[in-house]
Amino acid sequence: MSTIEFKPLNIAVLTISDTRGEAEDISGKKLVDALTRTGHHHYEKAIVRDDKYAIRAVVSRWIADPEVDVVLSTGGTGITGRDGTPEAVKPLMDKEIEGFGEMFRVLSYEDIKTSTLQSRAVAGVANATYLFVLPGSSSACAMAWEKLISHQLDIRTQPCNLVQLMPRLMEV
Numbered sequence: 001m002s003t004i005e006f007k008p009l010n011i012a013v014l015t016i017s018d019t020r021g022e023a024e025d026i027s028g029k030k031l032v033d034a035l036t037r038t039g040h041h042h043y044e045k046a047i048v049r050d051d052k053y054a055i056r057a058v059v060s061r062w063i064a065d066p067e068v069d070v071v072l073s074t075g076g077t078g079i080t081g082r083d084g085t086p087e088a089v090k091p092l093m094d095k096e097i098e099g100f101g102e103m104f105r106v107l108s109y110e111d112i113k114t115s116t117l118q119s120r121a122v123a124g125v126a127n128a129t130y131l132f133v134l135p136g137s138s139s140a141c142a143m144a145w146e147k148l149i150s151h152q153l154d155i156r157t158q159p160c161n162l163v164q165l166m167p168r169l170m171e172v
Contacts, residue, residue, distance in 0.1 A: 007155045007163055009069035010043040011035045012062045016075035016085050017136065018050050027074040027138040034145045035072070040153065043068055050076050052088035059089055063126045069166070070153060071129060075136035077120045086120045089133050093124030100132070100148065107147050108140065128169040130162055 013035075015028035025047060032042050044062070048054040055076070062068040076085030090096065100123035108116035121144065122133045132149055134141050155163040 004156045006039055008040050009153055009163070010041045010067050011070040011072060011153075012043045012068050013045045014055070014058055014062075014071060014073040015045075015047045015136075016050055016055055016073060017047060018082065020047065020075075022047065027134075027136055027141045030138050031072050031074060031134075031141055031145060034142070034150070038150050038154075040070075050082045050084060052084045055085060055088035056092060059092055059131065063092060063129045063131075068129055071131045072134065072149070073132070074134045074141050077122075077133060077135045079118050079120070083120075085133050086122050089131055090122065090124070093126050093131060095125050097123040097125065103148055104144055107143060111139065111143065125169055128166065 013028050013031050015025045017025070028045060028047065032045060036042050046058050048058055055073070059071055059073070062071050073085060073089065076083045076088075101121050104121040105116045105119060108119060119135055119140070120133075121135060121140075124131050130153075132144070134144050151157045152162045155161060
């Protein structure tokens with residue numbers, strides 16, 4: 001049993017959709033429920049259209065806010081013409097966490113087989129804020145949270161986790 005105490009983080013959730021409002025936003029709600037159930041703080045939630053500038057405006061505001069530790073986005077990671085969340089968010093990243101996308105697709109393969117090739121889920125860090133760009137599927141969001149993100153956002157996860165790196169993210 002770990003003697004390290006859980007450290008709650010402030011997490012913002014962004015849903016990217018041209019068709020969903022708050023009532024239809026199942027994925028965003030699932031992420032908020034999961035993070036609060038885990039003990040983290042729900043900082044803010046927003047819904048924006050599939051437009052890279054609208055996405056960047058919200059994500060940039062959260063990256064600039066020293067109170068926001070993590071941004072979870074859902075939607076716009078596919079390969080259709082309107083799917084542009086990775087293109088909107090990647091330029092904002094100081095560093096990409098390549099292993100997240102790789103692991104996400106490995107784990108997704110268990111559920112959706114080769115269709116996981118269509119996912120462009122990514123993660124990174126910008127201004128000491130972790131960014132996770134997830135598909136719009138509520139099952140994909142749940143899987144990402146339960147099997148990857150929740151563990152890395154828990155300081156008790158051994159041998160290492162993203163929380164313990166937070167004090168060093170702004171090193172020069």
